[in-house]
Structure formats: structure tokens, C-alpha cells
Amino acid sequence: xxxxxxxxxxxxxxxxxxxxxxxxxxxxxxxxxxxxxxxxxxxxxxxxxxxxxxxxxxxxxxxxxxxxxxxxxxxxxxxxxxxxxxxxxxxxxxxxxxxxxxxxxxxxxxxxxxxxxxxxxxxxxxxxxxxxxxxxxxxxxxxxxxxxxxxxxxxxxxxxxxx
Amino acid sequence: xxxxxxxxxxxxxxxxxxxxxxxxxxxxxxxxxxxxxxxxxxxxxxxxxxxxxxxxxxxxxxxxxxxxxxxxxxxxxxxxxxxxxxxxxxxxxxxxxxxxxxxxxxxxxxxxxxxxxxxxxxxxxxxxxxxxxxxxxxxxxxxxxxxxxxxxxxxxxxxxxxxxxxxxxxxxxxxxxxxxxxxxxxxxxxxxxxxxxxxxxxxxxxxxxxxxxxxxxxxxxxxxxxxxxxxxxxxxxxxxxxxxxxxxxxxxxxxxxxxxxxxxxxxxxxxxxxxxxxxxxxxxxxxxxxxxxxxxxxxxxxxxxxxxxxxxxxxxxxxxxxxxxxxxxxxxxxxxxxxxxxxxxxxxxxxxxxxxxxxxxxxxxxxxxxxxxxxxxxxxxxxxxxxxxxxxxxxxxxxxxxxxxxxxxxxxxxxxxxxxxxxxxxxxxxxxxxxxxxxxxxxxxxxxxxxxxxxxxxxxxxxxxxxxxxxxxxxxxxxxxxxxxxxxxxxxxxxxxxxxxxxxxxxxxxxxxxxxxxxxxxxxxxxxxxxxxxxxxxxxxxxxxxxxxxxxxxxxxxxxxxxxxxxxxxxxxxxxxxxxxxxxxxxxxxxxxxxxxxxxxxxxxxxxxxxxxxxxxxxxxxxxxxxxxxxxxxxxxxxxxxxxxxxxxxxxxxxxxxxxxxxxxxxxxxxxxxxxxxxxxxxxxxxxxxxxxxxxxxxxxxxxxxxxxxxxxxxxxxxxxxxxxxxxxxxxxxxxxxxxxxxxxxxxxxxxxxxxxxxxxxxxxxxxxxxxxxxxxxxxxxxxxxx
Numbered sequence: 001x002x003x004x005x006x007x008x009x010x011x012x013x014x015x016x017x018x019x020x021x022x023x024x025x026x027x028x029x030x031x032x033x034x035x036x037x038x039x040x041x042x043x044x045x046x047x048x049x050x051x052x053x054x055x056x057x058x059x060x061x062x063x064x065x066x067x068x069x070x071x072x073x074x075x076x077x078x079x080x081x082x083x084x085x086x087x088x089x090x091x092x093x094x095x096x097x098x099x100x101x102x103x104x105x106x107x108x109x110x111x112x113x114x115x116x117x118x119x120x121x122x123x124x125x126x127x128x129x130x131x132x133x134x135x136x137x138x139x140x141x142x143x144x145x146x147x148x149x150x151x152x153x154x155x156x157x158x159x160x161x162x163x
Numbered sequence: 164x165x166x167x168x169x170x171x172x173x174x175x176x177x178x179x180x181x182x183x184x185x186x187x188x189x190x191x192x193x194x195x196x197x198x199x200x201x202x203x204x205x206x207x208x209x210x211x212x213x214x215x216x217x218x219x220x221x222x223x224x225x226x227x228x229x230x231x232x233x234x235x236x237x238x239x240x241x242x243x244x245x246x247x248x249x250x251x252x253x254x255x256x257x258x259x260x261x262x263x264x265x266x267x268x269x270x271x272x273x274x275x276x277x278x279x280x281x282x283x284x285x286x287x288x289x290x291x292x293x294x295x296x297x298x299x300x301x302x303x304x305x306x307x308x309x310x311x312x313x314x315x316x317x318x319x320x321x322x323x324x325x326x327x328x329x330x331x332x333x334x335x336x337x338x339x340x341x342x343x344x345x346x347x348x349x350x351x352x353x354x355x356x357x358x359x360x361x362x363x364x365x366x367x368x369x370x371x372x373x374x375x376x377x378x379x380x381x382x383x384x385x386x387x388x389x390x391x392x393x394x395x396x397x398x399x400x401x402x403x404x405x406x407x408x409x410x411x412x413x414x415x416x417x418x419x420x421x422x423x424x425x426x427x428x429x430x431x432x433x434x435x436x437x438x439x440x441x442x443x444x445x446x447x448x449x450x451x452x453x454x455x456x457x458x459x460x461x462x463x464x465x466x467x468x469x470x471x472x473x474x475x476x477x478x479x480x481x482x483x484x485x486x487x488x489x490x491x492x493x494x495x496x497x498x499x500x501x502x503x504x505x506x507x508x509x510x511x512x513x514x515x516x517x518x519x520x521x522x523x524x525x526x527x528x529x530x531x532x533x534x535x536x537x538x539x540x541x542x543x544x545x546x547x548x549x550x551x552x553x554x555x556x557x558x559x560x561x562x563x564x565x566x567x568x569x570x571x572x573x574x575x576x577x578x579x580x581x582x583x584x585x586x587x588x589x590x591x592x593x594x595x596x597x598x599x600x601x602x603x604x605x606x607x608x609x610x611x612x613x614x615x616x617x618x619x620x621x622x623x624x625x626x627x628x629x630x631x632x633x634x635x636x637x638x639x640x641x642x643x644x645x646x647x648x649x650x651x652x653x654x655x656x657x658x659x660x661x662x663x664x665x666x667x668x669x670x671x672x673x674x675x676x677x678x679x680x681x682x683x684x685x686x687x688x689x690x691x692x693x694x695x696x697x698x699x700x701x702x703x704x705x706x707x708x709x710x711x712x713x714x715x716x717x718x719x720x721x722x723x724x725x726x727x728x729x730x731x732x733x734x735x736x737x738x739x740x741x742x743x744x745x746x747x748x749x750x751x752x753x754x755x756x757x758x759x760x761x762x763x764x765x766x767x768x769x770x771x772x773x774x775x776x777x778x779x780x781x782x783x784x785x786x787x788x789x790x791x792x793x794x795x796x797x798x799x800x801x802x803x804x805x806x807x808x809x810x811x812x813x814x815x816x817x818x819x820x821x822x823x824x825x826x827x828x829x830x831x832x833x834x835x836x837x838x839x840x841x842x843x844x845x846x847x848x849x850x851x852x853x854x855x856x857x858x859x860x861x862x863x864x865x866x867x868x869x870x871x872x873x874x875x876x877x878x879x880x881x882x883x884x885x886x887x888x889x890x891x892x893x894x895x896x897x898x899x900x901x902x903x904x905x906x907x908x909x910x911x912x913x914x915x916x917x918x919x920x921x922x923x924x925x926x927x928x929x930x931x932x933x934x935x936x937x938x939x940x941x942x943x944x945x946x947x948x949x950x
Contacts, residue, residue, distance in 0.1 A: 041189070041377070042378075079184065079185035080186075096179070097179040100173065102179070102183065106189060106376040131882050138873060139376070143887070144881045145850075146839070
């Protein structure tokens with residue numbers, strides 16, 4: 001074994017992994033290159049676009065700016081972990097589909113993860129909350145409007161459901 | 164087929180589940196066994212001779228598999244425009260000279276990206292710097308450094324197999340002029356002589372980045388036994404890319420397969436041939452290994468195509484009542500180091516705009532100029548946004564000068580539905596008048612225009628027209644529909660999905676014609692080996708040409724089904740309806756046969772199973788070869804899309820900051836096949852147009868891009884997006900599938916003009932250089948105060 005490598009234990013989408021990695025490897029590289037989870041996208045590599053957003057222990061983070069070593073012992077959720085294994089979309093994914101809240105789809109995984117974390121954290125987010133959450137996720141196709149509508153719809157449904 | 168059940172609806176996109184679960188395969192996600200990675204060494208100088216390149220140290224680095232330079236690819240030429248008058252001059256790797264910072268001078272293939280990157284540092288290039296030239300107007304002056312010597316046609320990618328003449332000549336650009344265009348009609352001098360009022364203005368639109376989210380990437384895999392190249396790549400039409408790979412590397416066309424991947428955004432920026440594509444395929448063939456080249460975001464900004472900077476002088480003569488009588492446009496296009504699409508851009512700045520207003524006597528002169536900067540290509544509108552800013556900004560000012568209302572001014576100068584415009588195109592559908600009216604109403608034009616300056620608020624209007632595909636040879640598509648044994652269909656067509664939605668809308672078009680649901684359609688698309696001819700996805704031809712071919716294929720299959728059904732049912736075809744995978748009598752729906760039964764009958768009686776639908780569509784059937792770019796004569800397109808946009812802004816006079824309060828986009832895109840997809844296209848353009856007006860510019864200093872990343876090159880984020888109202892002003896387009904036409908590119912230009920004109924209305928200060936950044940606005944306001 002390469003002595004410069006370190007071993008980490010991480011749970012990704014509910015499944016435990018033990019991987020031996022170079023210490024400088026980013027979480028994004030771990031997911032895409034080592035674990036083959038290519039749903040998480042790389043678009044800027046400087047923490048500015050949000051395409052690589054994943055959830056680490058309930059917090060949305062940009063995987064290009066987190067070292068893989070930092071997720072040792074933690075739980076990571078990627079876009080591949082949102083739908084159920086037998087093919088049922090999450091409520092948010094369903095809303096994205098219904099509202100055409102994506103076009104080319106390259107930034108969608110990052111947006112889904114960031115909004116999923118926001119919806120977990122905030123019971124009843126306002127439009128401003130939603131926009132603030134979106135600020136970190138660049139999108140060139142949609143102009144954000146249908147995306148915003150999809151999330152508002154999820155919030156509305158959740159409110160009705162809790163009544 | 165009376166009541167429509169599949170088209171005209173906001174159905175969920177068929178690519179949705181793949182894209183929203185991370186399963187959608189983009190080129191960046193492609194990994195092949197034994198795959199190597201290549202990196203490119205870029206020129207640090209804007210203009211220099213290459214004396215020598217020493218690659219020996221790089222070659223010795225463990226893990227490096229190959230290093231190539233211009234010596235390996237010497238003589239290979241390609242270009243977006245490659246015609247007898249304009250032979251191509253782009254090359255995959257610089258040979259004896261570099262012409263811009265970022266030009267490729269060598270490439271390394273290695274076992275991983277880091278090793279390839281390390282090897283780049285070990286390559287020693289001995290440059291002999293030459294004086295560079297960056298400004299197009301300076302570059303045209305006598306004595307300026309000459310960027311190109313004689314351009315000869317040694318290898319070429321001219322479309323000779325498709326009708327472009329083989330005869331060609333070498334030429335030497337004079338004063339760095341890459342190409343010229345002159346379009347005239349009417350009598351311009353007489354027109355100006357009749358004018359009551361004449362204005363001359365200048366404007367500048369900067370180079371901008373398409374900024375597609377997926378950075379340019381390609382994977383190539385050469386099979387030495389089959390002598391075949393498999394490719395996964397970022398593109399907007401695989402036919403073009405395959406043709407360029409075939410010509411540059413001399414690989415037979417059927418021996419190149421471009422596989423379907425989803426494309427992470429394009430906006431024009433992924434259509435032309437790129438250096439890294441030729442290099443990727445070259446290295447794969449050299450090493451008989453799969454090669455991946457994934458560009459960094461900085462490389463996308465500084466070495467891939469951006470949009471053209473345009474400097475436009477425009478002179479317009481009008482009557483007192485605002486009737487335009489003459490216009491003279493002078494367009495200078497900053498081509499950059501290679502011409503790429505510059506000859507097309509300056510022509511299109513006329514071609515796309517001539518459909519909107521009747522200007523009576525027109526002279527449109529264009530010149531594309533080489534400079535020592537990264538070179539450029541179409542971005543969403545290709546020349547129209549730059550031209551519309553110049554024209555609509557000037558019309559706004561003419562109205563101010565003469566005390567006219569801009570909405571009335573535009574309305575007075577409109578063309579008419581059914582008009583044949585000077586190049587021969589007929590406006591069979593023309594929703595612009597209604598779009599102008601409704602966009603003005605939606606922004607409360609009458610209440611607000613010129614009445615809110617005390618609040619530093621204002622409203623403005625802009626318009627645009629856009630081709631639905633054009634005669635750029637060979638702009639044609641074929642589609643095939645197979646009737647499956649269970650009565651569903653498999654649609655086989657070549658269009659690629661880069662966000663604009665053809666996988667969904669084409670499925671809807673076919674399903675509607677056959678009485679099926681969208682779930683009944685299995686799609687095979689965007690694969691060069693499986694799909695028939697497809698050239699449609701630029702100049703906004705997707706729906707009209709690609710979708711048109713699908714429509715024709717579906718109608719073909721429908722007619723065949725009806726013919727067989729009429730035999731089975733002993734009824735006239737016109738008395739039979741198709742629905743739910745069945746044919747039934749309109750008068751007695753219980754008398755029905757399933758598609759499966761009809762097909763079985765057809766096999767029994769007709770010796771086989773030819774229940775296939777085949778459809779073709781060409782953008783402009785009258786164009787046999789290709790239109791003249793230099794004279795702008797001949798037909799441009801069969802159908803134009805139209806937009807009128809209005810905007811309301813608020814200007815902070817202390818900081819120069821502009822806040823957009825509302826954007827209205829009123830669009831005539833013909834019948835909307837998928838209303839949610841259409842809305843997405845228009846909202847997208849509203850936000851991009853606003854961004855062009857206020858944010859976006861590639862900044863450079865001595866040829867070096869200063870903002871090659873997503874922090875310094877600002878695009879709108881969620882908080883920047885204002886209220887956006889989309890108004891459907893569609894006019895039925897008789898030649899389009901179900902009446903549909905262009906939607907993807909028109910609106911952006913109209914929004915830019917609307918925002919810039921609204922800034923004037925708010926302040927009384929006209930800034931005709933975009934983006935109107937806070938700094939530019941602040942300085943303009945200060946200059947106004949001094950007066």
C-alpha cells in the first residue's frame with residue numbers, strides 16, 4: 001500500500017465505505033473518481049458555482065472545497081441518494097420535474113442538495129430564505145424562476161399537509 | 164387530429180428523471196478502462212514566433228505517454244467558415260507562431276491529470292515576441308502588425324462533399340481584415356435626402372462568455388483493429404463535429420461514432436470545432452488508448468470561443484412623424500486571432516434584424532478584423548443582440564429628439580404579415596405587432612414612460628427577430644419512426660439535448676400525430692451511428708427543422724396506418740381516427756382495430772413490416788447550396804420568431820447601481836409544443852439579456868483575460884432576478900410542426916435593448932456601451948451633472 005495514503009471511513013447515501021486516499025484529495029474527487037458517484041458535478045473548482053453541493057451531516061457543502069479527510073466518520077448524501085432505490089423520486093425532485101425547474105441539468109444535482117438541506121433546516125422558508133439558499137448555486141439556463149416556483153410549491157404542500 | 168392532447172401542454176420533460184437523480188451521463192462523467200488524461204500547454208504571449216520547443220524533459224517524466232506539438236499536427240486546418248473565398252486557418256496546435264494568449268502549443272497525455280499537468284511545466288518553448296495588436300480599429304490601420312500571412316488551403320474542412328465548390332484560392336489578409344460584408348437595398352442616398360431628421364450614433368457590445376455550466380470536455384477512444392474512433396463530447400450538432408474530425412484526421416465518416424451524452428449547456432459556445440477535440444482524437448489514435456480532455460474553467464474563458472465584440476456606427480434618417488426612410492450601418496467585428504464565425508456574425512447582424520422593421524433604404528457594411536486575442540463564436544442571437552442594441556438605442560433617442568413615443572415609433576415602422584422582405588423571405592407569421600402592444604401594456608408604458616424620472620425610475624422597449632434555421636448548407640434533418648409490435652413507437656432522430664428540450668418536444672410532436680401519449684414514445688437520439696442526418700441545432704432551427712422532420716415522419720406513419728386500417732375496416736381513411744394505439748371509425752368508435760392488429764394484417768398481406776414513418780425537413784428548401792455571406796443575397800429562413808420586451812429599472816444616482824424591477828417578454832414563437840419548456844427558454848433569455856445589459860464583459864489587458872472565473876465574471880444569482888412576465892403572442896406558423904417555430908435565441912437581444920433604454924428613461928443619460936456597470940453609470944451621471 002502507498003504509505004502516503006490514509007484510510008477513512010465514510011457513509012455515503014447510507015452505505016459504509018472504507019477507502020484509502022491521498023490526503024489532498026477533495027470530497028468531490030472522492031465521490032466522482034473513487035466511488036463512481038458522478039451525479040455530483042464539477043464546474044468551477046473554486047467554490048463559486050455550487051454544482052458540486054452535497055450534504056455532510058445535514059449541512060450543504062461544496063464538495064470541491066472540502067477535503068475527503070474531513071468527512072472521515074461522517075455521513076454524506078449525494079444526488080444519487082435522494083430518490084428511493086426502487087425508483088420513487090423525493091418530493092423535491094418531483095417538484096423540479098413538474099415545474100420544469102431544470103434545463104441542461106448540469107447544476108441541478110447541486111441545487112437539489114442545497115435546497116434539500118435548506119428544507120430540512122427551515123420549517124417554513126420565506127421567498128427570501130429560498131433565494132438566499134440559491135445564491136450559492138449558479139445556473140445559466142433557467143434564470144432560477146421555475147426553480148423558485150418548485151421549491152415554493154413544496155413549502156406550500158408541506159404547510160397544507162401539516163394542517 | 165382536431166383537439167390536441169399532447170402538444171400545447173406543459174408535460175414533464177422526458178430527460179427529467181435522469182437529470183434529477185444524477186444518472187444522466189454528461190461527457191465529464193464518461194470513464195473508460197485504461198483511459199489516459201491529456202492537458203494542453205497554452206501560449207503565455209499574445210503574438211510570437213516559436214523558435215523551438217523542447218519536450219524531452221516532459222517525455223521522461225514517469226507516467227507521461229505522449230507529448231505532441233505543432234510538428235505532429237502540421238498543416239491541419241479547420242474553421243467554422245471554410246469556403247472558396249474564406250479558406251480555414253484554425254489549427255489544433257500552433258505551428259511556427261502563436262496569435263493569442265491561450266493558444267495551444269503542445270499537448271501531453273499521461274496516466275492521470277496531475278501527471279499531465281506536471282509535464283506541461285517541463286516543456287520549454289523558445290518564443291520570439293512579435294508586436295501584438297488588440298484593438299480592431301487599430302489593427303486595420305496601415306503599418307499595424309500583421310497577424311496572418313498567406314492563408315493556404317492545404318487540408319480543409321470545406322463542405323465540398325455537400326456542395327461547397329472545390330475550387331479555392333489562397334489569400335493574404337490585408338490590414339488584418341478577415342472578411343467583409345456589404346448588403347444594400349433601395350437607394351440610401353435618396354432616402355437620406357428625403358429625411359427630415361438624421362442621427363448618427365455609436366455603440367459597443369463586449370465579448371462575453373457563454374458560460375455553460377459543463378466545461379468543455381471530450382473523450383475519444385481509438386480502436387486500432389476496426390480503425391474506428393468512438394467519441395463522447397460537448398457539441399450542438401454531432402454531424403458538424405463528426406465532419407470536422409473526419410476531415411482533420413482523415414478518418415472515414417462511418418468510422419467515427421459520436422455517442423449520446425447530455426450536454427451541460429451550450430448557448431452557441433459548443434458548436435464549432437475546437438483544438439482540444441482534434442488533439443484528443445489525435446492522441447487517442449496515436450496511443451491506441453482512450454483519452455479524456457477536460458478543460459478548466461479558466462481555459463473555457465481564455466481558450467474557448469466567446470461572443471464577438473461589436474463596434475457599430477449607425478446612421479438613420481426619419482421623417483418628422485418617425486417613419487424610417489434610410490439606414491446606414493457600419494459594423495466592426497473583433498474576430499480575435501482566427502476568423503471562426505466572424506464572417507457570419509457581421510452578416511447575421513443584418514440578416515436577423517431585417518425582418519422586424521421596414522427601413523426602406525439600407526446599407527449594411529461589415530468588417531471582421533483579426534486581433535491578438537482569443538477568438539469568438541455565436542452566442543444566443545449571433546450578431547443580433549449587438550445590432551439591436553445599436554438600432555433600438557438609437558430609435559429611443561430619435562423619439563426623444565423629435566418628441567415621439569418609442570412604442571408608436573416601432574409600431575409605425577413595422578412590416579406586415581405576408582410581406583416579402585428584400586431578400587425574398589416571406590413573413591407568413593408575424594406576431595411582432597401584438598408583442599409590442601402587449602409588452603407595453605404589461606409594463607404600464609403609457610402611465611410610466613417619461614413620468615418617473617423624479618424617482619429615478621424608467622421603462623424601455625426593445626424588439627428582435629430570429630431565424631428558424633437558415634440555409635447554411637446542409638441545414639436539413641431526417642427522422643424515422645418505427646411502429647413497435649405493441650402499438651407504441653420508437654422515434655429515431657439526431658438532435659442533441661443541451662437543455663433546450665428536443666427529447667421532450669419531439670416526442671410530443673410524434674405522439675400527437677399518432678394519437679399516442681408521450682409515454683408511448685421510446686427515443687433514440689443524438690448518436691451518429693444510430694440516427695439519420697441531423698443539422699438543425701444552431702440558428703434556432705431545432706424545432707422548425709428537427710421538429711419538422713419528426714412531424715413529417717409522424718404524418719408519414721399516420722398516413723400509412725390509415726391506409727392499412729382502411730383496407731382492414733373497408734372504410735375511407737378520412738373516416739378513421741387514431742387514438743390509444745387503435746384505429747377506429749369516427750362514426751362508430753366501437754369498430755376499432757389495434758395498431759398491433761393493423762400491423763399483423765400488413766405483414767400478412769404485404770409481405771413484411773414496413774410500417775415506418777420517414778420524414779425530412781430542410782430549413783430553406785429553395786437554397787440549393789449555401790447563401791452568399793459577403794453579399795447577403797438570397798433567402799435566409801422560412802420562418803422568423805419575434806420578441807418585444809419591456810423593462811422597468813431603478814437607478815441609484817449615488818452609486819450608479821441599476822436595479823431591474825421587472826422584465827416583460829412578449830414572444831411570437833409560433834405554436835408552443837411544450838408550454839413549460841417554452842417558458843423556460845424565455846425566462847432564461849430575460850435573465851441572460853439583463854445580465855448582458857448590466858453585468859457581463861470579458862475584461863482583458865494586453866490580450867490576457869482578467870476575469871476567467873465565476874467570481875470575477877459575474878452572472879446573475881438568485882437575488883438578481885426580477886419579476887419576469889412572459890406573454891405568449893404566438894402567430895401560427897404554417898410551415899412549422901403544429902405551427903411552431905424558433906424560441907431559443909430571439910428574446911435575449913430585445914431584453915438588452917429594453918433594459919438599456921429603461922436606464923435612459925430613468926436618468927436622461929444614455930450609455931451605449933454595455934454592460935452598464937455601476938462605474939459606467941456613475942461616470943455618465945457625473946458627466947451629465949457637469950453639463
